[in-house]
Amino acid sequence: MMHANLTLALELLPLQLWNTIYMVITSVVLAVLFGLPLGVILTITAKGHIKQHLVVYKILSACINIARSFPFAILLVALIPVTRWVIGTSLGTTAAIVPLTIAAVPFVARLIETSLQEVDRSILEAALVMGSDPWQIISKVLIPEALPSIIAAITLTAVNLIGYSAMAGLVGGGGLGQVAIQYGYHRFNSFIMLTTVILLIILVQLFQWLGDYVANSIAKKRGKSLHV
C-alpha cells in the first residue's frame, strides 16, 4: 500500500508542483502588470492627492469592489468565454491563468493603493515644490518610496494565488490543489493529501521568505527597517 502510494505520488506530484508554480508565477506577474497602474490611479485620484479626480476614483473603486466580490469558483466559470477568447480554450493549466489573474488584479490594486498611501506627504510636497510633474512623482517618489511595502503586497498576492489555484482543478488546470482534492479528499488517500499539503506549506514558506528577503534588503539599503 505504502509502495503504491509512493509510486502514485511520484507519478502525480512533480508535474503538478510545476503546474502550480507556473500558474501562480505567471498570474502574479500579469496581476502586477495590470494591478500596479490601477493602484497608482486609485492613489493619485483620491481626495487631496496630486491628481484628485473623484469621479474616476469612485468608478474605479466600485469596479474593483465588484470584481473582488465574486467567489473564485464562480469567477472561474463566468470567465469561460473570456478565457476561450484569450487563450483559445477554457481548459487546462494555461487557461486557468486568466481567471487567476483577473481575480488577483483588483486585489493587487487595493494593496498597492494602501502601500502608496503610506508614503510620507512631506516628501511628495517637497517634490512638487521642486517642480516635478506627476509622472516624475509617481516613478521617482511614490513607487520607489513604497517599494518594500509593494514587494510585501506582491508576496501576499502570490501566497493567496496558491490557495486560489487549488480550484483550477475544476477546469482541468491541474496543480497540487487538484491532487489534494481529487486523490486526497475524494479518494480518502491520506498519504497523498499529506504529501501535497506539505509541498504547499514549503512552497508558501519559500514565496514568503523570498518576498521578505527582497523587501528587507531594499529597506536596509535605505537604512530603514521593515516590520514584517
Add this chain to the structure above:
Amino acid sequence: MYKNVIFSICICVLVLTLSGCKQPDELKVAASAVPHAEMLEHIQPELKQAGIKLTIVVSDDYNMPNRALAEHAVDANFFQHANFLAEQIKQFHYPIESIAKIELEPMGLYSKKVRTIAELQAGAVIAVPNDPTNEARALLLLQQHGLLQLKDPKQALATILDIAQNPHQFKFVEVDTAMLARSLPDVDAAVVNTNYALQANLHPAQDALILEDQQSPYANVLVIRAGDSQRADIQALIKALTSDKMREFILQHYKGAVVPAF
C-alpha cells in the same frame, strides 16, 4: 462515535416502525424519490388488481435501504446500481441479491466536432469527470468501445493513471462533472452524465456518439433477500417493473434522462 450511536438508534427505530406496521399481503419497497419511487407509484394500481398492496418507503439515504432489506423491514429495494450493491455486500455481508436490471441514467460521449468515434483523430482531447465514481464510469464506457484499455478492465475506481493502452494517443483532461458539458467547445469530445447533458440541451439518444447500454454495471437494479426470488408477490413486482407498459412510461416520462435496462 456519537454519530455512530445516533445512526444505529435511528436505524433501529426505523426498522422497528417499518416491521411493526407490516401487513401479511403488503409488499414494502424502499426507493429513492426520483425516478425509482415514481416508477413504483406507476405500477401500484396494477399490483393492487393482483391483490398486492405495494407500499413505497421513499429514502434518499444510500445505506438504510440495504440494511432495512437485510433486516426484513422491507421486501425489496430499488435505488442502486450493481457496483454499489457489490460494495455494500462486501462491506456488510448482507444476504441480499440483485434480481433484475430495471433502468439506467446513461452516461455518454458527446462532441461538437465529430459525429462518430471513428472520426476522432489520433491525439484528440477527451474530457472526463474528475470524481472517483464518474471518472471510472467514463473510462469503462470508452474501454467498452475500444477507445482505450485499462490495466484492470473492471476496476470501479479507475483514473487516467490506470490506462494501460491508449492506441489513439488521446489526451485526457480531468474536469469537474458539472463543467463537462460547458467544456465541449474546447475539446474534441467529453463524457457527460445524462442530467448535465440534458441541462446543456444535448439529447442522449440523438447526440451521444456512444452511450451506456443495458449491459452497463451502472444500471439500477431491483434488490431482494437471497431466497425470495420465487415469492409470488416479488415475481409480480418484477413482471410489472419490466413490462412493455413500464418501458413506455420510462421513455415518455423521462425523455431520455432515464432509459429501460430490461
